[in-house]
Amino acid sequence: MSFATLQEFGDLGPEIKEVLIPTQALQQRVVELGRAISQDYAGKDPLLVGLLKGVVIFMADLVRAITIPVELDFLAVSKYSGQQSRTGSVRLEKDLSTSITGREVLFVVDMVDTGLSLNYLLRSLRTRQPASLEVCAMFNKPAHRLIELPLKYTGFDLDDRIVAGYGLAYQEKYRNLPFLALLSAQALHNHKAD
Amino acid sequence: MNSPEQRRPQFVHPAEEVFAKILDFYDLEWQYEPHTFPLEWDEQGQVVEAFAPDFYLPDQDLYIELTTLRPKLANFKNRRIRRMQELYPEVHIKLIKRREMRELMVKYGLYENAEQIQGTAAQSRNGAPGPSEEDE
Numbered sequence: 001m002s003f004a005t006l007q008e009f010g011d012l013g014p015e016i017k018e019v020l021i022p023t024q025a026l027q028q029r030v031v032e033l034g035r036a037i038s039q040d041y042a043g044k045d046p047l048l049v050g051l052l053k054g055v056v057i058f059m060a061d062l063v064r065a066i067t068i069p070v071e072l073d074f075l076a077v078s079k080y081s082g083q084q085s086r087t088g089s090v091r092l093e094k095d096l097s098t099s100i101t102g103r104e105v106l107f108v109v110d111m112v113d114t115g116l117s118l119n120y121l122l123r124s125l126r127t128r129q130p131a132s133l134e135v136c137a138m139f140n141k142p143a144h145r146l147i148e149l150p151l152k153y154t155g156f157d158l159d160d161r162i163v164a165g166y167g168l169a170y171q172e173k174y175r176n177l178p179f180l181a182l183l184s185a186q187a188l189h190n191h192k193a194d
Numbered sequence: 195m196n197s198p199e200q201r202r203p204q205f206v207h208p209a210e211e212v213f214a215k216i217l218d219f220y221d222l223e224w225q226y227e228p229h230t231f232p233l234e235w236d237e238q239g240q241v242v243e244a245f246a247p248d249f250y251l252p253d254q255d256l257y258i259e260l261t262t263l264r265p266k267l268a269n270f271k272n273r274r275i276r277r278m279q280e281l282y283p284e285v286h287i288k289l290i291k292r293r294e295m296r297e298l299m300v301k302y303g304l305y306e307n308a309e310q311i312q313g314t315a316a317q318s319r320n321g322a323p324g325p326s327e328e329d330e
Contacts, residue, residue, distance in 0.1 A: 079302060079303070080215070080220075081303060082212070082215070090220065116216065116220040116222065117220060119220065119222070120220045120222075143294075144294060144298075146251070160293055160294055160297055162297055162300060171303070
């Protein structure tokens with residue numbers, strides 16, 4: 001399968017300032033992560049838990065790069081919207097369909113920046129007593145970190161630019177870009193005007 | 195722990211209140227300006243300059259200072275934080291810069307709040323300011 005280039009995105013093209021990480025580099029890194037996970041979890045019957053929606057593209061590529069049997073499950077939680085008034089008001093929008101008690105769990109996320117949401121979710125998952133709980137993040141913004149959390153696997157470290165693509169959205173758009181892009185001022189302006 | 199159910203502190207800047215609400219959402223304990231650190235003393239030993247970081251996260255043992263000012267105007271905060279790190283190397287403090295605050299707002303869809311933070315969203319590959327942020 002070959003993915004579209006920036007030029008092939010037509011009208012979307014001007015909204016993308018530049019390709020920050022090209023498709024091939026993303027794919028190569030995912031293969032490396034898949035190899036590492038296959039080695040580390042051999043014989044452990046791991047359960048990969050993905051956080052929707054941003055993880056979908058990465059998860060689909062990652063599991064196909066893993067060469068041992070794995071199980072998949074997904075979580076979805078509400079995001080802060082400025083409307084919530086109660087402390088700890090993260091809402092579970094989709095719970096796991098698999099029990100993780102006693103399982104070797106690898107929590108797969110698209111991006112870790114402040115660590116606030118990941119910290120909350122890891123605390124929640126630990127109450128279900130998995131045998132182990134590690135994190136695999138495709139993108140990491142260490143300069144943004146407020147809560148230090150161990151990431152066992154990391155794809156790419158990013159600086160503090162607003163990026164989109166490879167599952168990451170800006171106002172729910174651009175998830176389908178097969179590369180990681182820096183958005184143009186035009187794209188940011190267009191969305192503000194929505 | 196501060197929470198909406200308890201008495202809210204009087205925040206100096208609206209961005210601080212937004213930040214506090216985000217911490218509340220993720221059930222993270224925080225304190226607002228709980229400690230003041232002396233930075234300079236006169237010859238009589240009287241404190242002539244002190245610094246109270248905006249937030250303290252007890253679980254992380256981390257102080258957080260927010261700034262929504264352009265970097266040139268935020269230099270005094272940078273200088274205070276550098277001085278604080280010299281005097282209190284055991285204290286962990288993080289400055290959340292204007293750009294990071296704006297990105298945090300964008301992440302949570304708080305576009306109006308993000309727009310209230312001065313400057314445009316222009317950006318470049320290497321992390322350097324975009325063309326419209328040359329004055330940074």
